[in-house]
Amino acid sequence: MRLVIARCSVDYVGRLEAHLPLADRLLMIKADGSVSIHADDRAYKPLNWMTPPCSLTEEALEGESGDPVALWTVENKKGEQLRITLDAIHSDLSYELGEDPGLVKDGVEAHLQELLAEHIETLGEGHELIRREYPTPIGPVDILCKDAEGATVAVEIKRRGGIDGVEQLSRYLDLLNRDLLLAPVQGVFAAQEIKPQARTLAEDRGIRCVTLDYDALRGIESTELRLF
Template sequence: MRVVIAKCSVDYVGRLKAHLPLATRLLLVKADGSVLVHSDGGSYKPLNWMSPPASLRTRQPDEAELEDGVVEQWTVQSAKTDDRLIINIHEHIHDCRHDLGVDPGLIKDGVEADLQRLLAAQIETLGTGFTLVRREYFTAIGPVDILARDAAGATVAVELKRRGDIDGVEQLTRYLELLNRDPLLAPVRGVFAAQQIKPQARVLAEDRGIECLTLDYDALRGVDDSASRLF
């Protein structure tokens, strides 16, 4: 990773044209060939950029460019198109390089596996008297996230999602159709549980007799401080 802070102007030339007038900016040159131009604002989004694969070529300015104050010119050429990012640098303020190594990638907190584990351990979140039959209950069309029994001993199939949409309701519907063919389990009702449930998914689920349950991940983890809440 090369990190450059410079006073520069930037032109994008190709399928479209864009110009950034002279100002102090942050230039990021990544190992994958991408180059990003940032200002001290606008959150994470760069002002302009060139996606990889791309090549960076630098050259010294000609006489006319020198008279305009340019001390170095970068040309970032896309390998797939004729698009170019031309950066005219007027002043180098900072320039350093760092080897960041191989990134392990984003590890998400609150993925479906975590929700499944926590809900199975606290099965009475579904209701008083609930008991766990098993997690990942195998069927011919895939595993049901949680199979449980309610206080009356009836079978309940639970489908878990971080964000519940119509596809999740359809998936649970297919599981219920299959499970209700088993005389040892039938009748089986469904619970669609998620941290967020889209309104369309909730309407579809309720129309099919499926209960919707919004899960509080922090509460399941035991880190929700209810005493500090205003409501």
């Protein structure tokens, strides 16, 4: 991972156009090729970003004192670009983080996954399990199954479903739908509690939301699964 703190301006050129005026920002370049631009607020969310596959070219600029020192052009396969003009570089550090073991689910999430896999028909009549922890280049999908019509379904399971979980499932779906043996792949976002913003985002992306009753799945109370 490369972390650059620089005074820069950023222009996005693609389906839409956006401009970030000159300011000090953190530029993050990950091993997968992704590039994101961060301000010193907004928690984790970047101001702008480019997801892989994309390429980064760096061009040194020669000018008088006070002129920009470099131009970075980040371009994806669709021809969309992030043009980052650097006026001053305050810090430029690179670290080798190695392979990440990934997120380890807590006991309830892991048990929810196990129970839902054992009773996959609770997602709908005719559903059949393909496998748990289906591998992708960016991490495993909790459950991959087929519906009654034979269509592939990817399921992401959370205790409390937020926007992050929807974004995670969206990335999985983007990759899985590139596999001609699986496509088209539908998404199901399943959680004990789904936040309204997450539900809105999921439904806007065509992802079905399922509210899970942990006790019901364990057979302690009703065996009913509420679908919305």
